[in-house]
Amino acid sequence: MDIYGSILSPFAARVILAARYKGIPHKLVMPKGGTKSPAFLKMNPMGKMPTIKDGTTILFESGVILEYMDDKFKKKSIVPAAAKAAAQARLIGAIFAEYVQPAMFGLFDQTDPAKRDQKIVDEKLAALNQALNAAEKLMVAKPFAAGARFTIADCYVAPALFFLHAIVPQVSSEPVLGKRTKLKRYYAKALKNKLIKGVFDEMDEALKAYMQQK
Numbered sequence: 629m630d631i632y633g634s635i636l637s638p639f640a641a642r643v644i645l646a647a648r649y650k651g652i653p654h655k656l657v658m659p660k661g662g663t664k665s666p667a668f669l670k671m672n673p674m675g676k677m678p679t680i681k682d683g684t685t686i687l688f689e690s691g692v693i694l695e696y697m698d699d700k701f702k703k704k705s706i707v708p709a710a711a712k713a714a715a716q717a718r719l720i721g722a723i724f725a726e727y728v729q730p731a732m733f734g735l736f737d738q739t740d741p742a743k744r745d746q747k748i749v750d751e752k753l754a755a756l757n758q759a760l761n762a763a764e765k766l767m768v769a770k771p772f773a774a775g776a777r778f779t780i781a782d783c784y785v786a787p788a789l790f791f792l793h794a795i796v797p798q799v800s801s802e803p804v805l806g807k808r809t810k811l812k813r814y815y816a817k818a819l820k821n822k823l824i825k826g827v828f829d830e831m832d833e834a835l836k837a838y839m840q841q842k
């Protein structure tokens with residue numbers, strides 16, 4: 629399977645984590661000519677990463693790709709079998725996809741102090757805090773997001789937490805995860821998990837390279 633994307637994209641990192649966890653043979657490729665080239669737009673008219681090519685199957689949207697991977701490659705399922713547990717794992721993922729990440733990207737745009745709009749920073753921090761409070765209620769963090777096993781929830785949570793730790797200290801002096809004990813426990817355990825820490829290290833390297841060329 630070809631996964632088009634950079635590990636620096638938290639959306640692509642979701643899919644990379646799932647592929648590595650499930651042991652799906654894959655190759656990470658950057659689209660030649662970028663995400664807006666005619667050839668890439670033919671595969672994904674939205675011109676976004678991640679996009680995958682699995683034989684004749686071309687798919688995009690990270691959430692759709694995660695579900696496809698789990699449906700097609702049955703080994704080491706990332707969606708719990710029971711309906712309620714599956715919904716809970718997906719719900720944690722949705723909080724990060726729909727609320728944590730948009731606030732986080734809003735803050736990413738404000739990291740340059742010379743161009744910062746403090747009103748926007750305050751708004752995004754408030755939105756982020758609300759989303760993290762919701763995540764704190766839903767997370768199990770024993771040690772994975774939805775319980776004892778790695779699930780689809782971790783594919784969303786882990787890359788977002790990497791980015792939060794890279795971005796929030798640049799715009800706020802408050803501790804990134806505040807007093808949220810489950811999120812803090814999750815992050816501490818993630819740093820000791822070979823799969824997740826491996827992805828964090830690669831994201832860190834890619835972020836440093838990105839900042840240097842900026």
Ligand SMILES: N[C@@H](CCC(=O)N[C@@H](CS)C(=O)NCC(=O)O)C(=O)O
Nearest residue numbers: 637638639663676677678689690691
């Ligand atoms: N909803 C999409 C979002 C993907 C997305 O926004 N990817 C960004 C990377 S962080 C991208 O490809 N941006 C390149 C561009 O917009 O040209 C998903 O979940 O896959």
